[in-house]
Amino acid sequence: MSNRDMLIALYIVLIWGINFVVIAWGLEGIPPMLLGGLRFLMVASIGSLFFKRPNIPIIWWVAYAIPISFLQFAFLFSAMAYGMPAGLASLALQAQALFTLLFAFLILKEAIKGYQISAILVATSGLILIASSHDTHAMTAAGFGLTLAGAGAWALGNICNRSISNRGYDANVNLIIWSAWIPPIPFFICSVWLEGSDQIISSLTNFGWQSFASLAYLAVIATITGYGLWSYLLSRYPAAQIAPLSLGVPVVGLTSAGILLNESITGIQWAGTALVLTGLLVNTFGNRFSRRSSL
Template structure:
């Protein structure tokens, strides 16, 4: 990967790691579901007019808005309001092991020894985190794990569903998610006008950052990298997101950095690395190509 693209990839990782910190600050200034609604409104306004989709794709996008919009994003914002930023970032990474298990159950994908070991390490990391003081109480813990499950279900739906350009998908999912999350905010949150009038730079900054920087700018750059490079060279960079979020949380928000968080987080990340990184695949492909040239 050229240095320019590597730096672009690292810039995306920084944006996504900071996104966790920004959400944490934002939900301290605005109710989480109201903040999520405003985020979706801005994403939809910026993307939907410029990224039309076919009519037959609308039911799929409406379904995805329930799992990706409401289940993943709304619960992520709620959970981060009650957990440390770094711990929340680590828990949400469980979406990858969940997606792996769902693919085995519903798509009949094979689970080899390496991926099985990755699953075991990931869940062992959660057990280690559970022994430390930074793990949130059972309710926010369940909320963050459900958010990770929502992400995992969404990945399977995207894999099986129609091919839709990423920014079109983000915009239309946001549009369909607006009434769902807004209804939740109306039912479970109060004093919306007062909250909007009293919101400061943290609340409105979170709306802008999570919508524009994290969803539009970062994903736009990321999918450009995926088009130019093999997936197994780009995707492993995402393992840096929770690592950076943990240290940014400690630096900017005074989150704790205890042995349970470091050890448990290390196990989670190591497990996910075993699941997503294809070790030695490049050498095998190169050997295969050389053998073909020799045989020819």
């Protein structure tokens, strides 16, 4: 990888890691469902000016957007609004890799290899350790559970993405941008239903610079710029070389949350974090080691 592209990769990891801190800031002035709707409305309205419409039937836009854009962030934003620290959220959400393995096995009938089973067991033990700490001031059980639900929704979106690709369509950043027209509808419906018109009006009438900056970051920097650059790297290098870079996201997330939000993590949570990251590393690099050992 060239030095320029390495800097791009590090930039992506940085903005995606800080993304969780920005969500926490955004939630200070905007309730979760309204924040999600405004985010994807901004993604769609701005991103559609720069990315061409994907040649994919609309039904697949909906099938992709509902789990990965609406459900994932409805759960994640709600989790962080109800007691999930930004740093731990950046880690627990990576459980999507494990859910993707399980859903691919159950839905697509893909085989699970031995090292992947080991990765699931190790990472799951870490998640159990983190879950066991829910009675501390650092995290609530509801927040943790909603974050895992978000990870599961992300995994379902990955399965849908794979199904789209298996049908011969090019499921790239164009799909992410244009399918963003879909989630504002359920987000705004849920906002009216769950948050109420009074809270919506109050949030919009008191819309300050922090709310605007958070929305702009989530939509323009984290989504349009982040996924646009990620798609660029995937077009130049093998996916196996690019995908492991996402392991740096929870590291940045935990670090930035500690510095910018003054979040603290208990000893049990650090132990769980280490096990989850170990499981993710085994899942990412286990195939390489198993192939070398068989030579």
